[in-house]
Amino acid sequence: MRVLRRAIFAALVGAVLAVSMSVSFASPAHASAAQINADVRATLNNFYASVPGSRELASRAAGVLVFPTVIKAGIGFGGEYGEGVMLSGGRTAGYYNLVSASFGFQLGAQARTIIIMFMTPRALDGFQNKAGWKVGVDGSVALITVGAGGAIDTNSITSPVIGFVLDPKGLMYNLTLEGSKISASILEISLSPLG
Template sequence: MFIRHLSVALVAWFALVAASPASHAESGPEIDAGVHETMQRFFRQVGGARELAHKAVGILVFPSVVKAGFGIGGEYGEGALLIGGRTAGYYNTVSGSFGFQIGVQARSVIIAFMTPEALRQFRKTAGWKVGADASVAIITVGVGGSIDTNKITSPVVGFILDPKGLMYNLTLEGSKISRISR
């Protein structure tokens, strides 16, 4: 009985958080500062990251995506789309999950659009869903800790960073990314 009440309370809490992200949403300048810091950390920690950023036609950066769960989980984060190094719009990412999970985790997510068509498709879709609207290839760093940009063939590539660096074996599947106004 206790587990049932706890599950109902968690579902209600996640629904409340998902339904009212604007109540504790960051301002445009706060998001921009987080995006800048995340990109600088990415450049410092991963060889070839600057070259990749220069080749990408757009980069979507979520400085902090927080995932919390106890059986039922959810995650939320806000970020910005950079085109030519400038902010071209603000976005949020939301996803839910069910299964064995407990605790809270924060991570940064960087999604690079490598082709104009991939970026155009992302920008014209309201509520872009990873896996349904596009596949995001999660890139892992090889020996020497650097990215070989000549071997990247996917139109959309993603990186997941924690405070220590790149994270492995994670997915963005099921994440919904929507434009927000600031």
């Protein structure tokens, strides 16, 4: 019994350390607005080059929220954190962070990119008028699952909010953003175009 308690305690300490390390590596103190903007530019350029139809879809969106790097880590308990930018009309409309926690079998760390498109002004307003927007509670995100090199049929997408989750090898399948909370960041808003 005592060994089991020690093992549980060690797992909890490890999970807390893993999550705190992932958050500290991606915290606003480490990423400036200029760095996040540069990462968003590179992420979108890669997305447009690797997924045919994505540029057209993004141009039709009222807003595009891009999290270039979301770090997920855990040992039993886990968490994820990322910083991103909301683009509207090709301009920076705000800085945001994404946070979530989880419990279950998990070990290790991974990075992924999340792109969320608000396809209607009403969906974008609903997001922007919340102090903290929780996926699955305040709005749902229809994840688009296209294989690497696959094209998006922009005419068949009817959801007001759609999302893409990418890893270094391309788009990932069967993931959920449910429970992720997206909140405005404390970074200053730069209303310059990302170019």
